[in-house]
Amino acid sequence: MPYFDAASSAPLHPVARQALLAALDEGWADPSRLYREGRRARLLLDAAREAAAEAVGCRPDELVFTPSGTRAVHDGIAGALAGRRRAGHHLIVSAVEHSSVLHAAAAHEADGGTVTEVPVDRTGRVAPGAYAAALREAPGGVALACLQSANHEVGTLQPVAEAAEECAAADVPLLVDAAQSLGWGPTEGNWSLLTASAHKWGGPAGVGLLAVRKGVRFRTVQPADERESGRSPGFENLPAIVAAAASLRAVRAEGVAEAERLRGLVERIRARVPELVPDVEVVGDPERRLPHLVTFSCLYVDGEALLHELDRAEFSVSSGSSCTSSTLTPSHVLRAMGVLSEGNVRVSLPRGTAGADVDRFLEALPGVVAGVRERLGAPKPAEAAAGPAPEPEPELVVDSLGKRCPIPVIELAKVIGEVPVGGVVTVLADDEAARLDIPAWCEMRGQTYEGERPAERGVAYRVRRRA
Amino acid sequence: MPYFDAASSAPLHPVARQALLAALDEGWADPSRLYREGRRARLLLDAAREAAAEAVGCRPDELVFTPSGTRAVHDGIAGALAGRRRAGHHLIVSAVEHSSVLHAAAAHEADGGTVTEVPVDRTGRVAPGAYAAALREAPGGVALACLQSANHEVGTLQPVAEAAEECAAADVPLLVDAAQSLGWGPTEGNWSLLTASAHKWGGPAGVGLLAVRKGVRFRTVQPADERESGRSPGFENLPAIVAAAASLRAVRAEGVAEAERLRGLVERIRARVPELVPDVEVVGDPERRLPHLVTFSCLYVDGEALLHELDRAEFSVSSGSSCTSSTLTPSHVLRAMGVLSEGNVRVSLPRGTAGADVDRFLEALPGVVAGVRERLGAPKPAEAAAGPAPEPEPELVVDSLGKRCPIPVIELAKVIGEVPVGGVVTVLADDEAARLDIPAWCEMRGQTYEGERPAERGVAYRVRRRA
Numbered sequence: 001m002p003y004f005d006a007a008s009s010a011p012l013h014p015v016a017r018q019a020l021l022a023a024l025d026e027g028w029a030d031p032s033r034l035y036r037e038g039r040r041a042r043l044l045l046d047a048a049r050e051a052a053a054e055a056v057g058c059r060p061d062e063l064v065f066t067p068s069g070t071r072a073v074h075d076g077i078a079g080a081l082a083g084r085r086r087a088g089h090h091l092i093v094s095a096v097e098h099s100s101v102l103h104a105a106a107a108h109e110a111d112g113g114t115v116t117e118v119p120v121d122r123t124g125r126v127a128p129g130a131y132a133a134a135l136r137e138a139p140g141g142v143a144l145a146c147l148q149s150a151n152h153e154v155g156t157l158q159p160v161a162e163a164a165e166e167c168a169a170a171d172v173p174l175l176v177d178a179a180q181s182l183g184w185g186p187t188e189g190n191w192s193l194l195t196a197s198a199h200k201w202g203g204p205a206g207v208g209l210l211a212v213r214k215g216v217r218f219r220t221v222q223p224a225d226e227r228e229s230g231r232s233p234g235f236e237n238l239p240a241i242v243a244a245a246a247s248l249r250a251v252r253a254e255g256v257a258e259a260e261r262l263r264g265l266v267e268r269i270r271a272r273v274p275e276l277v278p279d280v281e282v283v284g285d286p287e288r289r290l291p292h293l294v295t296f297s298c299l300y301v302d303g304e305a306l307l308h309e310l311d312r313a314e315f316s317v318s319s320g321s322s323c324t325s326s327t328l329t330p331s332h333v334l335r336a337m338g339v340l341s342e343g344n345v346r347v348s349l350p351r352g353t354a355g356a357d358v359d360r361f362l363e364a365l366p367g368v369v370a371g372v373r374e375r376l377g378a379p380k381p382a383e384a385a386a387g388p389a390p391e392p393e394p395e396l397v398v399d400s401l402g403k404r405c406p407i408p409v410i411e412l413a414k415v416i417g418e419v420p421v422g423g424v425v426t427v428l429a430d431d432e433a434a435r436l437d438i439p440a441w442c443e444m445r446g447q448t449y450e451g452e453r454p455a456e457r458g459v460a461y462r463v464r465r466r467a
Numbered sequence: 468m469p470y471f472d473a474a475s476s477a478p479l480h481p482v483a484r485q486a487l488l489a490a491l492d493e494g495w496a497d498p499s500r501l502y503r504e505g506r507r508a509r510l511l512l513d514a515a516r517e518a519a520a521e522a523v524g525c526r527p528d529e530l531v532f533t534p535s536g537t538r539a540v541h542d543g544i545a546g547a548l549a550g551r552r553r554a555g556h557h558l559i560v561s562a563v564e565h566s567s568v569l570h571a572a573a574a575h576e577a578d579g580g581t582v583t584e585v586p587v588d589r590t591g592r593v594a595p596g597a598y599a600a601a602l603r604e605a606p607g608g609v610a611l612a613c614l615q616s617a618n619h620e621v622g623t624l625q626p627v628a629e630a631a632e633e634c635a636a637a638d639v640p641l642l643v644d645a646a647q648s649l650g651w652g653p654t655e656g657n658w659s660l661l662t663a664s665a666h667k668w669g670g671p672a673g674v675g676l677l678a679v680r681k682g683v684r685f686r687t688v689q690p691a692d693e694r695e696s697g698r699s700p701g702f703e704n705l706p707a708i709v710a711a712a713a714s715l716r717a718v719r720a721e722g723v724a725e726a727e728r729l730r731g732l733v734e735r736i737r738a739r740v741p742e743l744v745p746d747v748e749v750v751g752d753p754e755r756r757l758p759h760l761v762t763f764s765c766l767y768v769d770g771e772a773l774l775h776e777l778d779r780a781e782f783s784v785s786s787g788s789s790c791t792s793s794t795l796t797p798s799h800v801l802r803a804m805g806v807l808s809e810g811n812v813r814v815s816l817p818r819g820t821a822g823a824d825v826d827r828f829l830e831a832l833p834g835v836v837a838g839v840r841e842r843l844g845a846p847k848p849a850e851a852a853a854g855p856a857p858e859p860e861p862e863l864v865v866d867s868l869g870k871r872c873p874i875p876v877i878e879l880a881k882v883i884g885e886v887p888v889g890g891v892v893t894v895l896a897d898d899e900a901a902r903l904d905i906p907a908w909c910e911m912r913g914q915t916y917e918g919e920r921p922a923e924r925g926v927a928y929r930v931r932r933r934a
Contacts, residue, residue, distance in 0.1 A: 003504055008497040009702070017491060024484060028672070030475040034774050035783035037470055067534030067673065068701030074690050100700070103690035199702060205495070206534065206673040206704035223541050223570035233567070234535030235476070235666060237673035240707070307501055316502035 002357040003316045006200075007152055007180060007293055007348035013202030016247035020204055023239035031236060032226070041238055048238075048245035055248045056178075056194060057186040058211045064228040065207055065241045069179045069197025072208035073100040075222065075232060076175055076195050080144045081108060083217035084173070088141020089113040092134045092172075094126050094158065095336035096151050101177055102332070105146075114139055117336075118147075123285035124156035124337045131174075132166035142172045149181040153320050153333040153346060154284030155293035157181075161189030173216050180290060182209075183251045184259055192216045198244035201251050202351065206237045207244040251351065259291040262349050265358045266294045269347060276366045281444055283339045293348040295320070297334070298369050299441060300378030300410045301343025309368045310345075315361055320344045321405070321433075330405075330433045340440035341433055342406035343369070376406065379413045396425040401458050405433035409441050412463065416447065419465040424450065430458030438463065469824040470783045473667075474619055474647060474760055474815035480669030483714035487671060490706035498703060499693070508705055515705075515712035522715045523661060524653040525678045531695040532674055532708045536646045536664025539675035540567040542689065542699060543642055543662050547611045548575060550684035551640070555608020556580040559601045559639075561593050561625070562803035563618050568644055569799070572613075581606055584803075585614075590752040591623035591804045598641075599633040609639045616648040620787050620800040620813060621751030622760035624648075628656030640683050647757060649676075650718045651726055659683045665711035668718050669818065673704045674711040718818065726758040729816050732825045733761045736814060743833045748911055750806045760815040762787070764801070765836050766908060767845030767877045768810025776835045777812075782828055787811045788872065788900070797872075797900045807907035808900055809873040810836070843873065846880045863892040868925050872900035876908050879930065883914065886932040891917065897925030905930065 003011065027044045029037035046060075053060040066072040081091065093105050095117040105115045116134045120126050126147065135142055145167050150157045160176055167174040173192030181187065183201025187194060193216060198207035210231060212218050218231070225233030251258075274280050279299035298306065303321025310317055320331030321344040330341035347361070398415055400408035408429040419425045427438060435452065438461045442449035450462035470478065494511045496504035513527075520527040533539040548558065560572050562584040572582045583601045587593050593614065602609055612634050617624045627643055634641040640659030648654065650668025654661060660683060665674035677698060679685050685698070692700030718725075741747050746766035765773065770788025777784055787798030788811040797808035814828070865882055867875035875896040886892045894905060902919065905928045909916035917929040 001503070003496075003502075005497075005500065005502070005504075008500060009495060012491055012495050020491070021488075024479055024487070024671075028476060028479050028666070029470075029783075030472075033472065033475060033783070033785060034771070035470075035472070035778045036468070037472075037783055067538065067704070070692060070701035071534065074700060100690070100692070103692060103700075107690040197702070199495070204491075204704075204706065205702055206707055208701075223567070223574040225537060225567070225570060233541060233570075234537035234675075235664065235672055237534070237671075237704070237707070239671065240673055240704070304501070311502045316496075316500075316504055318500060 001314045002353070002361065004347045004349060004353070004361070005316050005318045006350040007346065008318055009199050009205070010202040010350050012204060013247040013250060013351070015250035016203050016243040019246035020239050020243035023242035027238040027242055031238065044242050045236060045238060048241045051245040051249050052209060055186065055252055056182070056196070056209065056211050058194070058213065061229070062213055063209060063211045064231045065236065066210050066232045067206060067208065067234065067237065069195060069200065069208040070100040071232070072195040072197070072210040073098070073177060074104050075220070076193050076210045076212070077101070077104040077108070077144065077146065078221045079212070079218045079231065080173055080175060080193055080216070081113070082219040082221050084143035088143050090116070090138045090140050090142045092116045092118060092131065092138065092142060092145040094118045094120060094147050096120050096124055096333045097146060097148055098152055098177055098179060101146050101148070120336050122337055122339060124151050124154045124283070124333060125285055125288065126158055126163065128159055128162050129166070131163040132169070135166065135170040135172060142170065144175060145172055146175045146177065149176055149178040149187050150290050151284070151333060152180045153331055154295045154337070155290040156285040157288040157290070160187060160191065164189035164191050183248065184255055184291065185252070198240070198247070201248055203244035203247040204240040206240040254351065258351050262351070262353065263291040265349060265353060265355055266292060268358060269294050269362065272362050273365065276362060277369050279444070281340050281440070283334070283337065293346065295344065295346045297340040298343030298345070299340065299444065300376060300406050300413060301369060301372050302376060302406055303342065303344055305372045305375070306343055306345065306368065309372060313364045313368060315364065318346050320346065330436050335436050338436070338439065340437055340444065342409060342437045376410055378410045395423070398425060398427045400427055400429040400434070402430065404431050405437060408434045409437050412438065412441065416463070416465055421465050421467060424462055424464050427461045427463065428455055428458050429461065434461060435459065468781045469820070469828065471814045471816055471820070471828070472783050472785045473817040474813065475785055476666050476672070477669045477817050479671060480714040480717060480818070482717035483670050483710040486713035487706050487710035490709035494705040494709055498705065511709050512703060512705055515708045518712040518716050519676060522653065522719055523649070523663070523676065523678050525661070525680065528696070529680055530676060530678045531698045532703065533677050533699045534673060534675065534701065534704065536662060536667065536675040537567040538699070539662040539664070539677040540565070540644060541571050542687070543660050543677045543679070544568070544571040544575070544611065544613065545688045546679070546685045546698065547640055547642060547660055547683070548580065549686040549688050551610035555610050557583070557605045557607050557609045559583045559585060559598065559605070559609060559612040561585045561587060561614055563587050563591055563800045564613060564615055565619055565644055565646060568613050568615070587803050589804055589806060591618050591621045591750070591800060592752055592755065593625055593630065595626055595629050596633070598630040599636070602633065602637040602639060609637065611642060612639055613642045613644065616643055616645040616654050617757050618751070618800060619647045620798055621762045621804070622757040623752040624755040624757065627654060627658065631656035631658050650715065651722055651758065652719070665707070665714070668715055670711035670714040671707040673707045721818065725818050729818070729820065730758040732816060732820060732822055733759060735825060736761050736829065739829050740832065743829060744836050746911070748807050748907070750801070750804065760813065762811065762813045764807040765810030765812070766807065766911065767843060767873050767880065768836060768839050769843060769873055770809065770811055772839045772842070773810055773812065773835065776839060780831045780835060782831065785813050787813065797903050802903050805903070805906070807904055807911065809876060809904045843877055845877045862890070865892060865894045867894055867896040867901070869897065871898050872904060875901045876904050879905065879908065883930070883932055888932050888934060891929055891931050894928045894930065895922055895925050896928065901928060902926065
């Protein structure tokens with residue numbers, strides 16, 4: 001049963017499992033105690049820290065273990081902001097960071113600080129020079145900048161080394177969230193702080209990493225605690241820490257070969273999906289990307305129905321669509337990229353994924369998408385483009401008020417054939433996803449999006465037929 | 468090799484190990500995902516929450532899992548203080564709370580809040596009515612009160628139910644740190660918040676509990692996160708959570724019988740140690756105490772040397788003495804109780820401890836203590852009391868400046884025989900432990916402690932010979 005959501009949580013690596021079992025027996029005591037069980041635990045902790053620091057590319061005394069990647073991000077950002085209070089209260093983040101970074105930024109704003117979100121291009125990548133511009137245009141002293149190493153939803157690699165240079169020139173520390181990439185290799189460039197999460201690389205849950213380079217000002221905002229250099233309070237989760245370090249070393253050893261293999265499988269998905277499924281947009285940078293992750297969006301498809309049908313066909317994937325039960329708004333990443341969010345599917349292959357499973361997915365997908373489209377009454381692929389020339393009408397209005405994604409786009413696609421070339425159709429919609437998906441549909445279908453304006457109810461989106 | 472430090476961290480319970488292994492296979496996926504691996508993880512998480520809530524005595528939706536007991540305490544106190552900001556900025560704690568509570572209180576003070584520490588008696592117990600008095604005398608509105616269920620260093624049970632009543636009468640929530648007792652039974656009384664730590668009852672590291680009763684005002688101070696009702700950010704440490712809940716249920720099932728058995732072993736230690744080792748003080752409440760924990764202090768003994776020798780004899784215990792490498796001041800608990808801190812030993816028996824191991828400990832202890840005393844040149848048991856009557860001197864001064872615990876007390880004991888009955892000896896010392904240990908020695912040896920005053924260097928402690 002293929003599990004294709006490694007970017008959410010990877011299955012436990014066999015080395016992590018072995019190390020965890022061994023450390024359950026050897027590493028349950030308090031490493032700060034002087035008796036033999038404590039000394040043994042301390043040796044395990046020290047060895048794990050050395051192994052993890054080597055993989056990160058920092059000194060062991062620069063690295064602490066946290067209870068999760070999220071806590072590493074929260075505590076890392078709060079500590080760096082507090083340590084740099086005198087330098088200023090401004091925080092720079094990219095618009096496509098993980099929610100843990102954006103939530104920490106929101107907490108900083110609620111606390112009186114200010115935040116800039118650096119925009120990305122249509123591939124999800126921050127432009128070179130974008131951090132320098134944000135630093136230049138900051139409303140006050142900049143305390144910290146954050147940039148992910150690679151995007152978790154579309155796989156695009158970020159220009160971390162360039163951003164680090166731009167930050168260094170302005171004497172501002174850069175925190176890199178390396179959660180998605182650390183298992184594949186160290187983070188390039190001269191970063192100041194780095195965070196990661198073990199369960200993303202096949203380590204156990206319950207372990208994050210926070211590295212703070214010597215010389216970076218840092219002040220823990222948590223209550224005092226003597227463990228982990230005072231930067232991460234609480235009894236060390238030692239067996240999991242040992243398993244995290246051992247598995248990081250193991251996945252790195254397999255890394256280059258496995259990355260190459262998975263890159264081939266992802267290439268197959270990237271190439272075949274648009275051939276097999278009509279009206280699909282593959283998103284993210286085609287070259288500068290994570291080896292194991294690919295994301296595409298299917299027009300006229302409800303994300304939740306798609307996930308459900310893929311699950312019935314025994315494929316586990318995730319979605320950044322707004323139409324899933326766990327969220328009501330489209331993914332902030334897809335929104336920042338300005339790409340289609342409806343019918344969104346993220347495939348992230350765990351290590352060891354068989355090529356045959358990818359092939360089975362490619363066989364199953366067209367039927368699953370077609371089934372969902374049919375139930376929603378979506379236009380047939382040919383229909384929208386080659387409808388019979390209709391009687392001209394002065395201006396068509398589609399009332400999609402009260403209808404959830406992807407219905408507004410389906411209704412737009414159904415009437416576009418009735419609009420004379422050069423004519424305009426207006427879609428009235430109050431679902432948040434329409435703001436993203438109607439312009440994205442226009443881009444995909446070669447129509448002209450003319451913008452939105454508030455309507456009596458909802459928002460009016462104007463589309464001009466080009467062909 | 469007997470491990471007698473369960474109060475620091477208990478060895479993993481076999482049920483915890485089994486549950487952890489099963490959950491490693493079944494529970495590694497993200498429980499917020501809709502596919503089958505996610506649904507399976509969600510079922511495990513829900514079942515663990517129900518089992519833990521039942522053991523705590525609360526509703527499942529009142530309980531969240533945190534990454535450690537310390538984080539449960541930090542986040543619980545911060546959340547309750549923030550939720551009650553309008554009621555006031557005062558926090559009440561006992562003087563013998565776990566360091567995580569006292570550190571959270573210190574953070575609250577640093578943040579502009581105020582704190583009362585409620586004193587304890589010589590057994591380490593808060594007096595009935597003490598919380599009512601603290602509430603009455605608070606300098607402003609009280610936001611929160613905290614009281615441990617049982618003390619972690621001396622085992623004394625606290626009057627939680629009475630304190631909860633006193634707090635309820637003042638409409639102030641009471642947070643109970645149940646870390647040491649939850650494995651033995653639910654916490655009595657009408658508490659408002661409760662915290663605990665799984666590795667204290669034989670569960671794995673990496674799991675704490677935070678229960679917040681419905682109706683208690685609570686505002687998370689962490690950045691937003693959708694997991695664990697927004698009260699504990701970060702990916703759930705699911706295998707460990709499953710193991711924590713399963714082992715809590717298991718230790719409770721064995722609880723009554725095992726508590727009775729360990730109580731007998733502890734009783735043996737309490738009775739025999741003062742018979743076997745001269746100049747020992749057993750501390751803590753003799754009746755109202757945890758079943759598995761006993762603490763005593765040995766005059767004229769250096770805590771670190773004692774731990775080291777016990778470790779060489781293959782006994783793992785801990786110490787609240789100042790003379791251990793991990794700390795420079797005596798335990799705040801022993802200080803609040805006003806009892807001897809030097810040569811302090813805490814024995815906390817894990818479940819399943821064999822009576823024969825306790826007997827071996829009782830056999831080894833007298834020789835170990837005598838050996839340490841001999842190397843330190845401590846007075847022989849008879850020596851101090853029955854020294855030859857000396858030439859009277861007007862006032863004797865012992866210069867122990869620059870000497871670490873237990874040397875000042877040893878030097879005092881050596882000269883007391885030279886002091887005429889009714890005469891005074893002054894000890895000059897600059898080691899912090901002397902402030903606690905010289906009065907405690909006087910209490911134990913029937914001498915009169917006359918107080919301290921600042922000296923040119925260090926502090927002058929005056930002792931009058933009574934007999």
